[in-house]
Amino acid sequence: MATVFAGAVLIGAGSPARAATAQQEVGGLAPAIYFESRGEPEGGMLAVGHVVLNRSRDPGFPHGICGVVYQRSAGSCQFSFACDGRSDRPRDNADWAQSMALAKAIYAGRTTDPTRGALWFHRTSVRSDLGPGIRRSTRIGHHVFFRRVT
Numbered sequence: 001m002a003t004v005f006a007g008a009v010l011i012g013a014g015s016p017a018r019a020a021t022a023q024q025e026v027g028g029l030a031p032a033i034y035f036e037s038r039g040e041p042e043g044g045m046l047a048v049g050h051v052v053l054n055r056s057r058d059p060g061f062p063h064g065i066c067g068v069v070y071q072r073s074a075g076s077c078q079f080s081f082a083c084d085g086r087s088d089r090p091r092d093n094a095d096w097a098q099s100m101a102l103a104k105a106i107y108a109g110r111t112t113d114p115t116r117g118a119l120w121f122h123r124t125s126v127r128s129d130l131g132p133g134i135r136r137s138t139r140i141g142h143h144v145f146f147r148r149v150t
Contacts, residue, residue, distance in 0.1 A: 020064050026103045028066035029053070034090055034099035035081035037143065043114055044141030045099065049106045050113040051121050051145065058119060065107070114138065118145035 029052055037048040055061040055068040062071050070082050077083035090096035105111050115121075118137040120130060122144060130146055137147040 020066060022107060025065040026100070026107050028064075028069045029107060030096075030099045030103035031081065031090075032065075032069045032079055033102055034096055036079060037141070038092060038095040038099065040141040040143070042098070042102070044143055045102055046106070046111060047114050047118070047138075047140045047143065047145060048121065049102055050111070050115050051118050053106055054113065054115070054117055054119055061119070114140060115145040116147060118147045120146040 029049055032052050033045050033049045037045045040048075052065055052068050056063065056065045061068050069079055071078045072083065090099075102111075116137050120134070122128060124139065124142050124144055133149050134146050135149045137145045139145070
C-alpha cells in the first residue's frame with residue numbers, strides 16, 4: 001500500500017520506508033509497459049502495467065514500482081530490457097506516449113486490473129510451468145498472465 005505524503009510516496013509498511021516520487025514511479029512503470037508490451041493492443045499494455053503494480057504491492061517482491069522493474073535475481077533481471085545492455089531509449093513516439101499515459105492512469109488508480117491480480121506473465125510463444133500454487137489468470141494479446149492460487 002502506498003501513502004502520499006508531501007509529494008512523495010512512501011512504499012511498504014512494516015519495513016524501512018523508501019520514498020519515491022510519483023514521477024519516479026511513473027518513470028519506472030512507463031518503460032516496463034513500453035519495452036514489454038509495445039505493439040500490443042491497449043489492453044495488453046494495461047495488463048503488463050498492472051502486473052508491475054501488483055508486484056509492487058506483494059510482499060514477495062521489492063517495494064515500489066522501480067524496485068520491481070529493476071529487480072535482479074540470480075544475475076538476471078525480471079524484465080529483460082532492464083539489463084540487456086541495449087538502449088532503453090524509446091524509438092516509437094506513439095507507443096511511448098501511450099505507455100506514459102497508461103503508466104500515469106495505472107499509478108493514479110484510474111484503471112481496473114484486467115489480469116485479476118496476476119504477478120507473472122510471458123509471451124504466448126513461451127512454454128513454462130511456474131510451479132504449484134500458480135494458476136493461469138488470463139490471456140491478453142500475445143501474453144499469458146498468472147496469479148497465485150489462494
